[in-house]
Amino acid sequence: MGGRDVEKVILVRYSEIGLKGKNRSFFEKRLIDNIIKIAEAPRVNKRYGRLVIRLENKNENDILPKLNYVFGIQNVSVAYSVPHDFEQIKEISLELAREMFENGARTFKVETKKSFKKFPMGSYKISAEVGSYILKNIPGISVDVHNPEFKIGIEIKEVETFIFSNKISMSGGLPVGVAGKGLLLLSGGIDSPVAGWYMLKRGVDVNSITFLSPPYTSEKSVRKILDLAQKLSMYSPDIFKCWIVPFTEVQTYIKNNAPDEYSLILQRRSMMRIANKLARKIKAKALITGENLGQVASQTLTNLHSIEDASKLPVLRPLIGFDKIEIIDKAKEIGTYDISILPYIDSCVAFAPKRPATKSSLKEIEKIEQSLLELEELESIVYEKIEKYTFIHGMLQNKSEG
The missing domain is CATH 3.40.50.620 (HUPs)
Structure with a gap:
């Protein structure tokens, strides 16, 4: 997937670390270090509530299997990082939906989370407009908000927007080394x-x-x-x-x-x-x-x-x-x-x-x-x-x- 300033990344989510209050940064730092050591990730950025693995010249399939061995990760997504440009958000979402449709999926749902308050649209409106754009451009696909075959996830953060179509479960737990x-x-x-x-x-x-x-x-x-x-x-x-x-x-x-x-x-x-x-x-x-x-x-x-x-x-x-x-x-x-x-x-x-x-x-x-x-x-x-x-x-x- 191309386009201006589009970058493929791995979006890392954790659950328990998010409850650690003042010690949260210590847990996040250890998790980042462990990802770099075990998964041999080139570079990891911290976005509030998320970690972002920058693939640089590596293939995501070289990193994803190794993330199963990194405790502290709840799930991950192969995602696309794009600027705060709604037209690009729609186009990348459409391309992801088309890939899922070509692999046999017929129903979908768009879910949007927005932490960047200056983005001019609300989460519900973003989901509705992206969903309409997908319906218009992929004949035969339909929306199912209760039991969709796949979801298009959109997360609008302060620095960038992430778009993805699936979540891959990992081992959970806490990063090795935080408990002695x-x-x-x-x-x-x-x-x-x-x-x-x-x-x-x-x-x-x-x-x-x-x-x-x-x-x-x-x-x-x-x-x-x-x-x-x-x-x-x-x-x-x-x-x-x-x-x-x-x-x-x-x-x-x-x-x-x-x-x-x-x-x-x-x-x-x-x-x-x-x-x-x-x-x-x-x-x-x-x-x-x-x-x-x-x-x-x-x-x-x-x-x-x-x-x-x-x-x-x-x-x-x-x-x-x-x-x-x-x-x-x-x-x-x-x-x-x-x-x-x-x-x-x-x-x-x-x-x-x-x-x-x-x-x-x-x-x-x-x-x-x-x-x-x-x-x-x-x-x-x-x-x-x-x-x-x-x-x-x-x-x-x-x-x-x-």
């Missing part, structure tokens, strides 16, 4: 990657820690964890760090020296202490788990209490009240399900007790731990063997120790 940093206990199961996704959606800058049990867990288990981390890293605007702890020495010691029914709770408490140590190092303010109330023996209220007591940081459980089907559906949607069901075990499966306790007494658990004289030292030993993998937007960068 959290450390995800990432297992190879279905739940924890989904928990990480939900915390990213709430604006948390997520990194992950995983506990594996070589040689009981293989290199395929490592690959599985890295594939899950890779999926999550696509939503992060900055470096996503994934740490893997070789946990076997701790587990073996607990297995050989503690009551079997409590061994899983003791292992989880040990994981909490090690995760806290890493979290302090990276300045994370909370741990994140995929725990779901009542799903397995370790996730009863008493056992969750016994496990969380070992953490000095808050433990966030975004899936605590979800049905399993809801979790599976989300895992399929975000692309982690097929990885999670690969038959490569994690550390908890490798050392699972035959009859795990469904109820635990914190005093009893602490008494057992006091008898495990080598536990603290072994936790320090496995922590020193931790390996770090870094990702940038889905690409594995490197592996290092510590």
